[in-house]
Amino acid sequence: MSVTLVEPKKASKVRTVYARPAEYRRVYVWELPVRVYHWINAVTLVLLCVTGYLIGAPIRAFYAAEAYQQYWFGWVRFIHFVAAFIYVFNFLARLYWGFVGNKYAKWNAFFPLKKTQRQEIIDVIKADVLETKLHGPISTGHNALAGLIYFFTFLAFVAQTVTGFALYSSMSTSRLPRLFNWIVPLMGGEFGVRFWHHTFLWFFVTFVIVHVYLAFYHDYIEGRGTISSIVGGWKFEREKSDK
Amino acid sequence: MGQSIWQSMEKKGYSRRDFLQFCAAAATAAGLGQTGVAQVVSAFEKKEKPAVIWMHFQECTCCSESFIRASHPIVVDALLDVMDLNYTETLMAASGFQAEKSLSDTIANNKGKYIVLVEGAVPTKDGGVYCMIGGKTAESILQTVAADAAAVIAWGSCASNGCVQAAKPNPTGATPIHKLVNKPVINVPGCPPIADVMMAVVTHLLVLGKMPALDSQGRPKEFYGRRVHDTCYRRPNYDAGLFVESFDDENARKGYCLYKMGCRGPVTYNACSVVKWNEGTSYPIQSGHGCIGCSEEGFWDNGPFYQHLASFPGFGIESTADSVGTVVGATTLAGVAAHAVVTNIRKHKVIAEVHADDQEEL
Numbered sequence: 001m002s003v004t005l006v007e008p009k010k011a012s013k014v015r016t017v018y019a020r021p022a023e024y025r026r027v028y029v030w031e032l033p034v035r036v037y038h039w040i041n042a043v044t045l046v047l048l049c050v051t052g053y054l055i056g057a058p059i060r061a062f063y064a065a066e067a068y069q070q071y072w073f074g075w076v077r078f079i080h081f082v083a084a085f086i087y088v089f090n091f092l093a094r095l096y097w098g099f100v101g102n103k104y105a106k107w108n109a110f111f112p113l114k115k116t117q118r119q120e121i122i123d124v125i126k127a128d129v130l131e132t133k134l135h136g137p138i139s140t141g142h143n144a145l146a147g148l149i150y151f152f153t154f155l156a157f158v159a160q161t162v163t164g165f166a167l168y169s170s171m172s173t174s175r176l177p178r179l180f181n182w183i184v185p186l187m188g189g190e191f192g193v194r195f196w197h198h199t200f201l202w203f204f205v206t207f208v209i210v211h212v213y214l215a216f217y218h219d220y221i222e223g224r225g226t227i228s229s230i231v232g233g234w235k236f237e238r239e240k241s242d243k
Numbered sequence: 244m245g246q247s248i249w250q251s252m253e254k255k256g257y258s259r260r261d262f263l264q265f266c267a268a269a270a271t272a273a274g275l276g277q278t279g280v281a282q283v284v285s286a287f288e289k290k291e292k293p294a295v296i297w298m299h300f301q302e303c304t305c306c307s308e309s310f311i312r313a314s315h316p317i318v319v320d321a322l323l324d325v326m327d328l329n330y331t332e333t334l335m336a337a338s339g340f341q342a343e344k345s346l347s348d349t350i351a352n353n354k355g356k357y358i359v360l361v362e363g364a365v366p367t368k369d370g371g372v373y374c375m376i377g378g379k380t381a382e383s384i385l386q387t388v389a390a391d392a393a394a395v396i397a398w399g400s401c402a403s404n405g406c407v408q409a410a411k412p413n414p415t416g417a418t419p420i421h422k423l424v425n426k427p428v429i430n431v432p433g434c435p436p437i438a439d440v441m442m443a444v445v446t447h448l449l450v451l452g453k454m455p456a457l458d459s460q461g462r463p464k465e466f467y468g469r470r471v472h473d474t475c476y477r478r479p480n481y482d483a484g485l486f487v488e489s490f491d492d493e494n495a496r497k498g499y500c501l502y503k504m505g506c507r508g509p510v511t512y513n514a515c516s517v518v519k520w521n522e523g524t525s526y527p528i529q530s531g532h533g534c535i536g537c538s539e540e541g542f543w544d545n546g547p548f549y550q551h552l553a554s555f556p557g558f559g560i561e562s563t564a565d566s567v568g569t570v571v572g573a574t575t576l577a578g579v580a581a582h583a584v585v586t587n588i589r590k591h592k593v594i595a596e597v598h599a600d601d602q603e604e605l
Contacts, residue, residue, distance in 0.1 A: 056552065057551070057565065058502070061484065067482070067485055072484045073481060073482055073484035074483070074484075076484075077482075131582075131589045131590065134589070134590060135593065170470060170512075171473065185460050188540050188541050189510065189541065190539070191536065191541075191545045191553065192541070192545075194510055195545075195564065199567075199568070201564075202564065202567070202568030202571055205568065205572050206571055206572055206575045209576055209579060217582070217586060220594070221590055222597065223598070
């Protein structure tokens with residue numbers, strides 16, 4: 001058979017640019033508590049957003065004739081409250097792990113205290129956000145910009161926890177929510193608290209969109225298991241000798 | 244001066260039976276129950292009746308209107324009779340210099356013993372010119388009157404949190420009483436407050452001679468300790484997810500929950516659904532209208548009343564947190580989609596390198 005013009009050209013290109021296959025080193029980045037935290041957080045966050053939205057704008061569903069025949073809105077609120085408690089304690093556990101975990105989980109990964117971290121933020125903005133540069137830093141753990149944004153996310157967690165418990169405190173006799181009832185007069189009554197609690201929902205929605213997209217993005221352009229790392233904990237670093 | 248409540252009532256022709264009835268009603272209103280009646284009788288027989296000054300500043304007098312419509316007329320009559328209501332712009336017969344004299348005499352003769360009831364907010368902007376009585380600003384009158392008072396009660400939302408005249412942009416600098424007076428103030432918010440609640444707060448002060456237990460916003464806990472929502476008879480519909488969708492629908496006729504019609508019950512603390520209005524006849528939600536939260540701070544600025552969420556600041560009156568959030572979310576989605584496209588164009592070399600790594604083995 002006749003040989004097409006394209007085939008040998010393509011094969012030769014690959015062979016000439018890359019002499020041998022890339023070698024990767026396995027790095028254990030996300031320890032088990034970090035992965036467990038991530039997934040509990042993900043599930044409760046989605047539950048909280050969905051039930052929270054429903055509480056704010058109940059859909060017209062399951063219309064029984066009499067109130068005693070159903071309790072669906074009560075269940076929605078119940079799920080919201082239970083998920084909130086799990087979410088908060090999970091978050092506290094993660095804060096603890098920020099002091100005893102490995103260097104990728106450590107608290108200082110979330111603040112650009114070092115000059116190298118600040119430089120990395122600029123590089124990440126150039127390479128990954130604006131894409132004015134082709135090759136950017138490939139960090140093993142969080143990159144410095146991601147770390148800083150996670151810190152802001154933690155602040156949003158705190159804001160949502162504080163306003164949520166403040167709203168919950170009026171229907172609770174347990175100690176934890178009641179710790180936050182001073183927030184209500186501070187924010188000018190429960191209406192104000194509820195308004196901000198509701199508004200923060202949209203921060204989380206936006207965060208989830210960007211977070212999931214960026215995880216896919218890094219997995220796609222780096223090809224070293226970013227997505228699977230949050231399941232198994234391993235990432236893959238290209239051996240330096242190769243490039 | 245110097246008379247006890249019983250002496251004063253006797254003089255006015257009330258019988259001993261009337262007096263005991265009044266004591267029983269007062270004990271009930273103050274939350275003492277039957278066992279407390281003897282205590283009240285003994286207090287009213289011996290205690291000097293307190294002098295009362297009722298001030299009116301920036302307000303509409305709906306608090307006074309409410310007070311005189313309490314469902315226990317005997318208590319209100321007696322209260323108005325037994326209190327030495329020495330100064331009140333609305334009800335007193337005196338006027339001009341006579342009225343001013345009555346005010347200054349009351350203060351001079353009852354230092355540290357009289358009770359001040361304040362209806363209305365106090366304007367503080369431009370030297371307080373927006374509310375003046377007898378050539379003096381409301382603020383200076385309030386300071387003079389409150390300086391030697393035994394207790395101060397702030398009637399209604401105006402005195403408790405400024406109400407409509409303190410709504411944005413608050414042109415007169417209307418200020419609630421507790422922010423101006425250096426004394427513990429009992430806030431009895433509401434526009435107006437429930438008559439029976441007002442009566443009970445005054446009775447509590449008269450009978451027990453001390454302030455009722457107050458919450459963090461200075462409101463008596465016994466009346467403002469529970470949410471309108473939690474005491475509402477429509478609450479089961481809320482938990483069942485049965486909501487009125489519009490004021491003229493079938494659900495409204497069935498008496499479902501008014502949450503989606505903007506009812507502020509879930510964020511409002513008052514006794515409306517327990518005590519009710521007009522001799523226990525009804526209250527807004529029972530009449531088919533959502534609570535507008537008239538006893539909550541800043542309720543005028545949290546509109547529109549018929550919208551469950553307040554309008555988002557800076558985005559016009561129709562936009563809620565949800566509409567703003569939806570735009571932000573959609574923009575983000577569009578943003579990441581655009582970024583994905585740009586990535587494939589700009590970084591096709593980087594992606595090709597990643598893919599090329601293992602092509603050697605093909």
